[in-house]
Amino acid sequence: MSNPLAVLRVFALVLLVFALTMLVPAAVAWTGREPAFMAFEAGFAITAGTAALLWLLTRRHVDELRVRDGFLLVSLVWTVVPAFAAIPLLLFFPAMSFTDAYFEAVSGLTTTGATVIEGLDTLPFSINLWRAFLVFLGGMGLIVLAVAILPLLGVGGRQLFTAESPGPIKESKLTPRMAETARGLWLVYFVLAVACTLGYAWAGMDWGDAVIHMFTTLGLGGFSSHDASYAFFNSPAVEAVAIVFMTLAGMNFATHFMAARRRSFSFYWADPEIRWYVGVMYASVLGIAVYLWQTGAFPDFLTALRFSAFNTVSIATTTGFANTDYAQWPFFAPLWMLFLCSFVTCAGSTGGGLKMMRAIIVFRQVMREVIHTVHPNAVRTVKLAGAPLPNKIIFAVLAFAFAYMVIIVSFTLLMVFSGLDVVTGFSAVVASFNNTGPGLGEVGPASTFKSLTDFQTWVCTAAMLLGRLEIFTLLVVLSPAFWRK
Secondary structure, X not given: OOOHHHHHHHHHHHHHHHHHHOHHHHHHHHHOOOOOHHHHHHHHHHHHHHHHHHHHHHOOOOOOOOHHHHHHHHHHHHHHHHHHHOHHHHHHOOOOOHHHHHHHHHHXXXXXXXXXXXXXXXXXXXXXXXXXXXXXXXXXXXXXXXXXXXHHHOOOOHHHHHHHOOOOOOOOOOOOOHHHHHHHHHHHHHHHHHHHHHHHHHHOOOHHHHHHHHHHHHOOOOOXXXXXXXXXXXXXXXXXXXXXXXXXXXXXXXXXXXXXXXXXXXXXXXXXXXXXXXXXXXXXXXXXXXHHHHOOOOOOHHHHHHHHHHHHHHHHOOOOOOOOOHHHOOOHHHHHHHHHOOOOOOOOOOOOOOOHXXXXXXXXXXXXXHHHHHOOOOOOOOEEOOEEOOHHHHHHHHHHHHHHHHHHHHHHHHHHHOOOOHHHHHHHHHHHHOOOOOOOHHHOOOOOOOOOOHHHHHHHHHHHHHHHOOOHHHHHHHOHHHHXX
């Protein structure tokens, strides 16, 4: 049986860590004498005060967290923390409803990048910074951050890391201690952050835009400080920097960690996902470029290649940036891009979707069944990186793929039932569930999610949370079996 009071005690500590992050935009707002300072000041006071009260009420429940406690805590963090993240938005935008503010906060923390806010160019810098910072925090995961910090406060971390880490194979350890692993991953994240910021500054962004877009590039979140997104800069150099770091952020951070630790690039070649990830994504870039050129969407191949490369990598990695309204392209191109966001990114990356590793496993299982149909007595195993996979992992991946399809179909039916056209409803669900951001139709790259009704917004919010927690983390907590002794 789970111990809710022990879980609440740890949640209080996580919430306190999160409250401290509000001091970053608060300091920026205070320095720039921005009107948003009061919103962040009040947000910090409410969040820190709630965290302190919860800790005082539960401080004596110092129990070691079990596996089910980890699932409960992760679900609690990802559903409740966005409500506190929304406080500065609610206070700064008095006309904004809680539904929209919570959607915006969930979109940031789940690294989706869908927005209901218009007029980004006129907002105080601190507001845009907060939105981007939420993506950066959500990218590696607040729980992984907590795993690195909370052991200092006497809280074990393996259960949290297992529940939070994306991907089908969560038992592999990079270091003997989870806290050391989490710190190592955050160090890699920080080094890439510095490099990305310098790259954007070199390409011509001012430092403010460079920091904001670094946050959302590494988090693969897609929030921008401009309504026109990357079309505002109209710079091939800026786009090239974004492509490089979106590609890196879409890879498994454990691979980055091991390559840096052992000082060897061989880990990238040995990773079975990365070859497929790079191959499928960049073959699609080339194919879409040729298609756009041949259909007359662009006058020459190099122009088509520029726009194909940026937008295809952006959507395939579930980032959601755009440097043009690709919804106006011949329909096959944006539809293929939306298909890519469903599976291309690697497990252990900051991206969303089914993940390339699961797609590889499903494909190889299908081929095994085809061979068994032709040769019933043949003995063939599903292998990954040369090693046979246990059946329990294959079954888990197949179950995940089935749940993935059922949720997309069910949520699309809900959106169409509520009055949306099929293209808008389907693309909004796919973009939200895969944590991609813009869809097609009314929620395309040139518009926002503001036109959705409250019901439709909550459907997209639920899709973002299910996608970020990879379905089963949330479903486990909602199942009756979880609460039985």
